[in-house]
Amino acid sequence: xxxxxxxxxxxxxxxxxxxxxxxxxxxxxxxxxxxxxxxxxxxxxxxxxxxxxxxxxxxxxxxxxxxxxxxxxxxxxxxxxxxxxxxxxxxxxxxxxxxxxxxxxxxxxxxxxxxxxxxxxxxxxxxxxxxxxxxxxxxxxxxxxxxxxxxxxxxxxxxxxxxxxxxxx
Amino acid sequence: xxxxxxxxxxxxxxxxxxxxxxxxxxxxxxxxxxxxxxxxxxxxxxxxxxxxxxxxxxxxxxxxxxxxxxxxxxxxxxxxxxxxxxxxxxxxxxxxxxxxxxxxxxxxxxxxxxxxxxxxxxxxxxxxxxxxxxxxxxxxxxxxxxxxxxxxxxxxxxxxxxxxxxxxxxxxxxxxxxxxxxxxxxxxxxxxxxxxxxxxxxxxxxxxxxxxxxxxxxxxxxxxxxxxxxxxxxxxxxxxxxxxxxxxxxxxxxxxxxxxxxxxxxxxxxxxxxxxxxxxxxxxxxxxxxxxxxxxxxxxxxxxxxxxxxxxxxxxxxxxxxxxxxxxxxxxxxxxxxxxxxxxxxxxxxxxxxxxxxxxxxxxxxxxxxxxxxxxxxxxxxxxxxxxxxxxxxxxxxxxxxxxxxxxxxxxxxxxxxxxxxxxxxxxxxxxxxxxxxxxxxxxxxxxxxxxxxxxxxxxxxxxxxxxxxxxxxxxxxxxxxxxxxxxxxxxxxxxxxxxxxxxxxxxxxxxxxxxxxxxxxxxxxxxxxxxxxxxxxxxxxxxxxx
Numbered sequence: 001x002x003x004x005x006x007x008x009x010x011x012x013x014x015x016x017x018x019x020x021x022x023x024x025x026x027x028x029x030x031x032x033x034x035x036x037x038x039x040x041x042x043x044x045x046x047x048x049x050x051x052x053x054x055x056x057x058x059x060x061x062x063x064x065x066x067x068x069x070x071x072x073x074x075x076x077x078x079x080x081x082x083x084x085x086x087x088x089x090x091x092x093x094x095x096x097x098x099x100x101x102x103x104x105x106x107x108x109x110x111x112x113x114x115x116x117x118x119x120x121x122x123x124x125x126x127x128x129x130x131x132x133x134x135x136x137x138x139x140x141x142x143x144x145x146x147x148x149x150x151x152x153x154x155x156x157x158x159x160x161x162x163x164x165x166x167x168x169x
Numbered sequence: 170x171x172x173x174x175x176x177x178x179x180x181x182x183x184x185x186x187x188x189x190x191x192x193x194x195x196x197x198x199x200x201x202x203x204x205x206x207x208x209x210x211x212x213x214x215x216x217x218x219x220x221x222x223x224x225x226x227x228x229x230x231x232x233x234x235x236x237x238x239x240x241x242x243x244x245x246x247x248x249x250x251x252x253x254x255x256x257x258x259x260x261x262x263x264x265x266x267x268x269x270x271x272x273x274x275x276x277x278x279x280x281x282x283x284x285x286x287x288x289x290x291x292x293x294x295x296x297x298x299x300x301x302x303x304x305x306x307x308x309x310x311x312x313x314x315x316x317x318x319x320x321x322x323x324x325x326x327x328x329x330x331x332x333x334x335x336x337x338x339x340x341x342x343x344x345x346x347x348x349x350x351x352x353x354x355x356x357x358x359x360x361x362x363x364x365x366x367x368x369x370x371x372x373x374x375x376x377x378x379x380x381x382x383x384x385x386x387x388x389x390x391x392x393x394x395x396x397x398x399x400x401x402x403x404x405x406x407x408x409x410x411x412x413x414x415x416x417x418x419x420x421x422x423x424x425x426x427x428x429x430x431x432x433x434x435x436x437x438x439x440x441x442x443x444x445x446x447x448x449x450x451x452x453x454x455x456x457x458x459x460x461x462x463x464x465x466x467x468x469x470x471x472x473x474x475x476x477x478x479x480x481x482x483x484x485x486x487x488x489x490x491x492x493x494x495x496x497x498x499x500x501x502x503x504x505x506x507x508x509x510x511x512x513x514x515x516x517x518x519x520x521x522x523x524x525x526x527x528x529x530x531x532x533x534x535x536x537x538x539x540x541x542x543x544x545x546x547x548x549x550x551x552x553x554x555x556x557x558x559x560x561x562x563x564x565x566x567x568x569x570x571x572x573x574x575x576x577x578x579x580x581x582x583x584x585x586x587x588x589x590x591x592x593x594x595x596x597x598x599x600x601x602x603x604x605x606x607x608x609x610x611x612x613x614x615x616x617x618x619x620x621x622x623x624x625x626x627x628x629x630x631x632x633x634x635x636x637x638x639x640x641x642x643x644x645x646x647x648x649x650x651x652x653x654x655x656x657x658x659x660x661x662x663x664x665x666x667x668x669x670x671x672x673x674x675x676x677x678x679x680x681x682x683x684x685x686x687x688x689x690x691x692x693x694x695x696x697x698x699x700x701x702x703x704x705x706x707x708x709x710x711x712x713x714x715x716x
Contacts, residue, residue: 036483075485077467094387095618096544133387138551139298139546149205
């Protein structure tokens with residue numbers, strides 16, 4: 001992961017409702033540094049990912065060095081520095097799903113939509129990710145499409161469902 | 170609210186039950202598994218159906234947590250008959266209600282396991298899937314509405330906390346837990362009573378209780394189901410622990426991947442505070458205890474206690490060398506008790522029924538019951554709870570209904586990335602802490618993945634090593650570099666490019682990593698490799714020196 005240090009980070013528009021949401025959370029947590037992860041969760045929920053200027057804002061508000069904020073973000077899988085795409089497809093690769101062929105499903109999705117796990121299509125319509133385990137092991141293999149869990153899926157099935165999502169207006 | 174007020178509420182709720190307000194109770198499983206099979210729609214349809222038939226005064230419809238057979242969802246359970254309907258489709262609901270409730274004639278071909286058993290059981294409790302189980306931690310899961318504290322109160326909820334506060338001293342609580350011989354359900358199996366006692370002994374102005382709900386191992390969903398199905402049970406266990414060790418603040422660290430568990434636990438905290446069983450001056454006593462939820466951000470290593478503490482402090486989740494143990498210096502340097510979700514869920518029955526009662530269940534060295542998440546190539550996957558010492562064969566064949574498609578059992582993986590694979594010749598192994606260790610696996614938190622002949626064991630080892638390599642926090646060299654080297658060698662063997670020297674190198678590396686890593690993640694990362702080498706050596710041999 002590379003930090004783009006040469007490009008200046010644009011100021012955050014303070015009137016943005018998403019910024020207000022983060023500001024409220026910071027206030028609720030009394031600007032305490034130990035609430036950093038909680039605040040990052042709020043920010044990611046609001047934006048879908050963690051833009052650099054948001055991280056800068058959080059570091060100022062919590063009186064933490066930006067390096068400390070960035071190192072925390074990069075440590076945890078849950079946080080993303082890039083947009084995850086308009087629609088997200090999360091393929092569970094936990095043990096039960098692995099035993100039931102999750103890799104084949106992932107391969108097919110990667111092939112059909114010409115991208116790799118962790119990437120977003122050039123038109124930003126679809127992002128594909130893998131999860132370590134979503135805890136739906138009784139229903140393996142499982143795929144989460146825009147927060148909706150699909151159980152016992154086949155590769156064709158899910159490709160079809162994704163197509164329906166990204167073509168729909 | 171004081172003790173009397175709470176009693177009044179409990180009596181009122183119990184009176185409702187005793188007066189037979191409802192003749193029938195219909196439970197719709199709304200565990201995470203069933204929700205993804207469409208159970209929320211089934212719940213709505215069922216409520217409508219009951220209403221259109223004008224049965225609301227005698228039929229209660231509730232949504233519950235996980236009932237167990239996740240693979241068969243959505244599920245509707247009819248009480249008091251205990252008839253469970255499986256794979257319920259909204260179009261079938263009218264027919265089911267008519268036959269089961271009105272005509273009193275169960276529809277056999279829609280009952281649980283009707284598609285696989287010669288004759289399904291009308292009372293599902295008679296089915297081996299349930300009959301072989303002994304539910305303690307999961308007792309009310311699937312029977313009560315997890316979003317209503319009143320449901321929990323009726324089922325002896327907060328009775329143990331009441332007993333502890335008004336009848337027992339902290340020393341007596343600890344003695345009871347010690348007598349139960351319960352061991353930590355998070356994986357390591359450290360005696361719970363001893364852990365409580367050591368935190369109790371440290372004198373400090375502030376102590377903490379942490380509930381570890383960072384169920385990171387792939388293939389495990391026990392904690393998730395408990396938190397979703399009966400959050401108050403965990404909360405009550407935490408409060409009892411806090412009373413015993415002298416803490417007034419607790420944290421529940423729950424995986425970010427479990428939004429429903431987080432929602433229900435937060436709801437439980439709110440309800441408990443409102444009723445005065447949590448917060449300041451609990452039930453009018455001097456004891457105060459507050460709990461906050463901390464949401465995990467996806468790092469397997471945070472299941473390790475020192476890493477989890479760092480994460481609650483808002484930092485990177487990297488472990489610290491022990492000692493000092495958290496019991497002495499944990500969260501913000503204060504004495505801290507960390508137990509797993511399932512451990513806390515087992516506390517209230519011990520207080521209510523006595524430590525001796527619990528110690529008589531299971532085996533001499535592993536008392537009580539264990540929850541397993543049964544998945545993989547097995548007919549009935551789902552959530553089960555059995556007495557310690559139940560054989561793997563009983564779990565796979567009697568409860569799990571055998572291998573899918575009538576296939577042959579090859580191995581069962583326990584303990585996730587820190588565990589190992591148990592081969593067919595050890596199917597009769599007793600599932601307890603020590604027997605599993607003697608086979609090169611571990612109990613772990615309870616994930617149990619069944620594999621058939623289609624699984625390639627070298628690839629299984631590679632899969633888990635890849636997981637550990639990704640999840641290594643990078644702080645210590647043996648784990649950071651060792652897992653990478655072992656993964657690359659395993660990949661090479663999987664690609665049929667390996668040699669006998671590579672296998673020897675793997676064995677050597679495994680020992681180094683095991684002995685020199687800083688925390689449990691690294692120290693146990695070689696386990697899947699070592700156990701497959703031990704039990705499935707021929708699969709490695711058949712893939713090396715092919716060129």
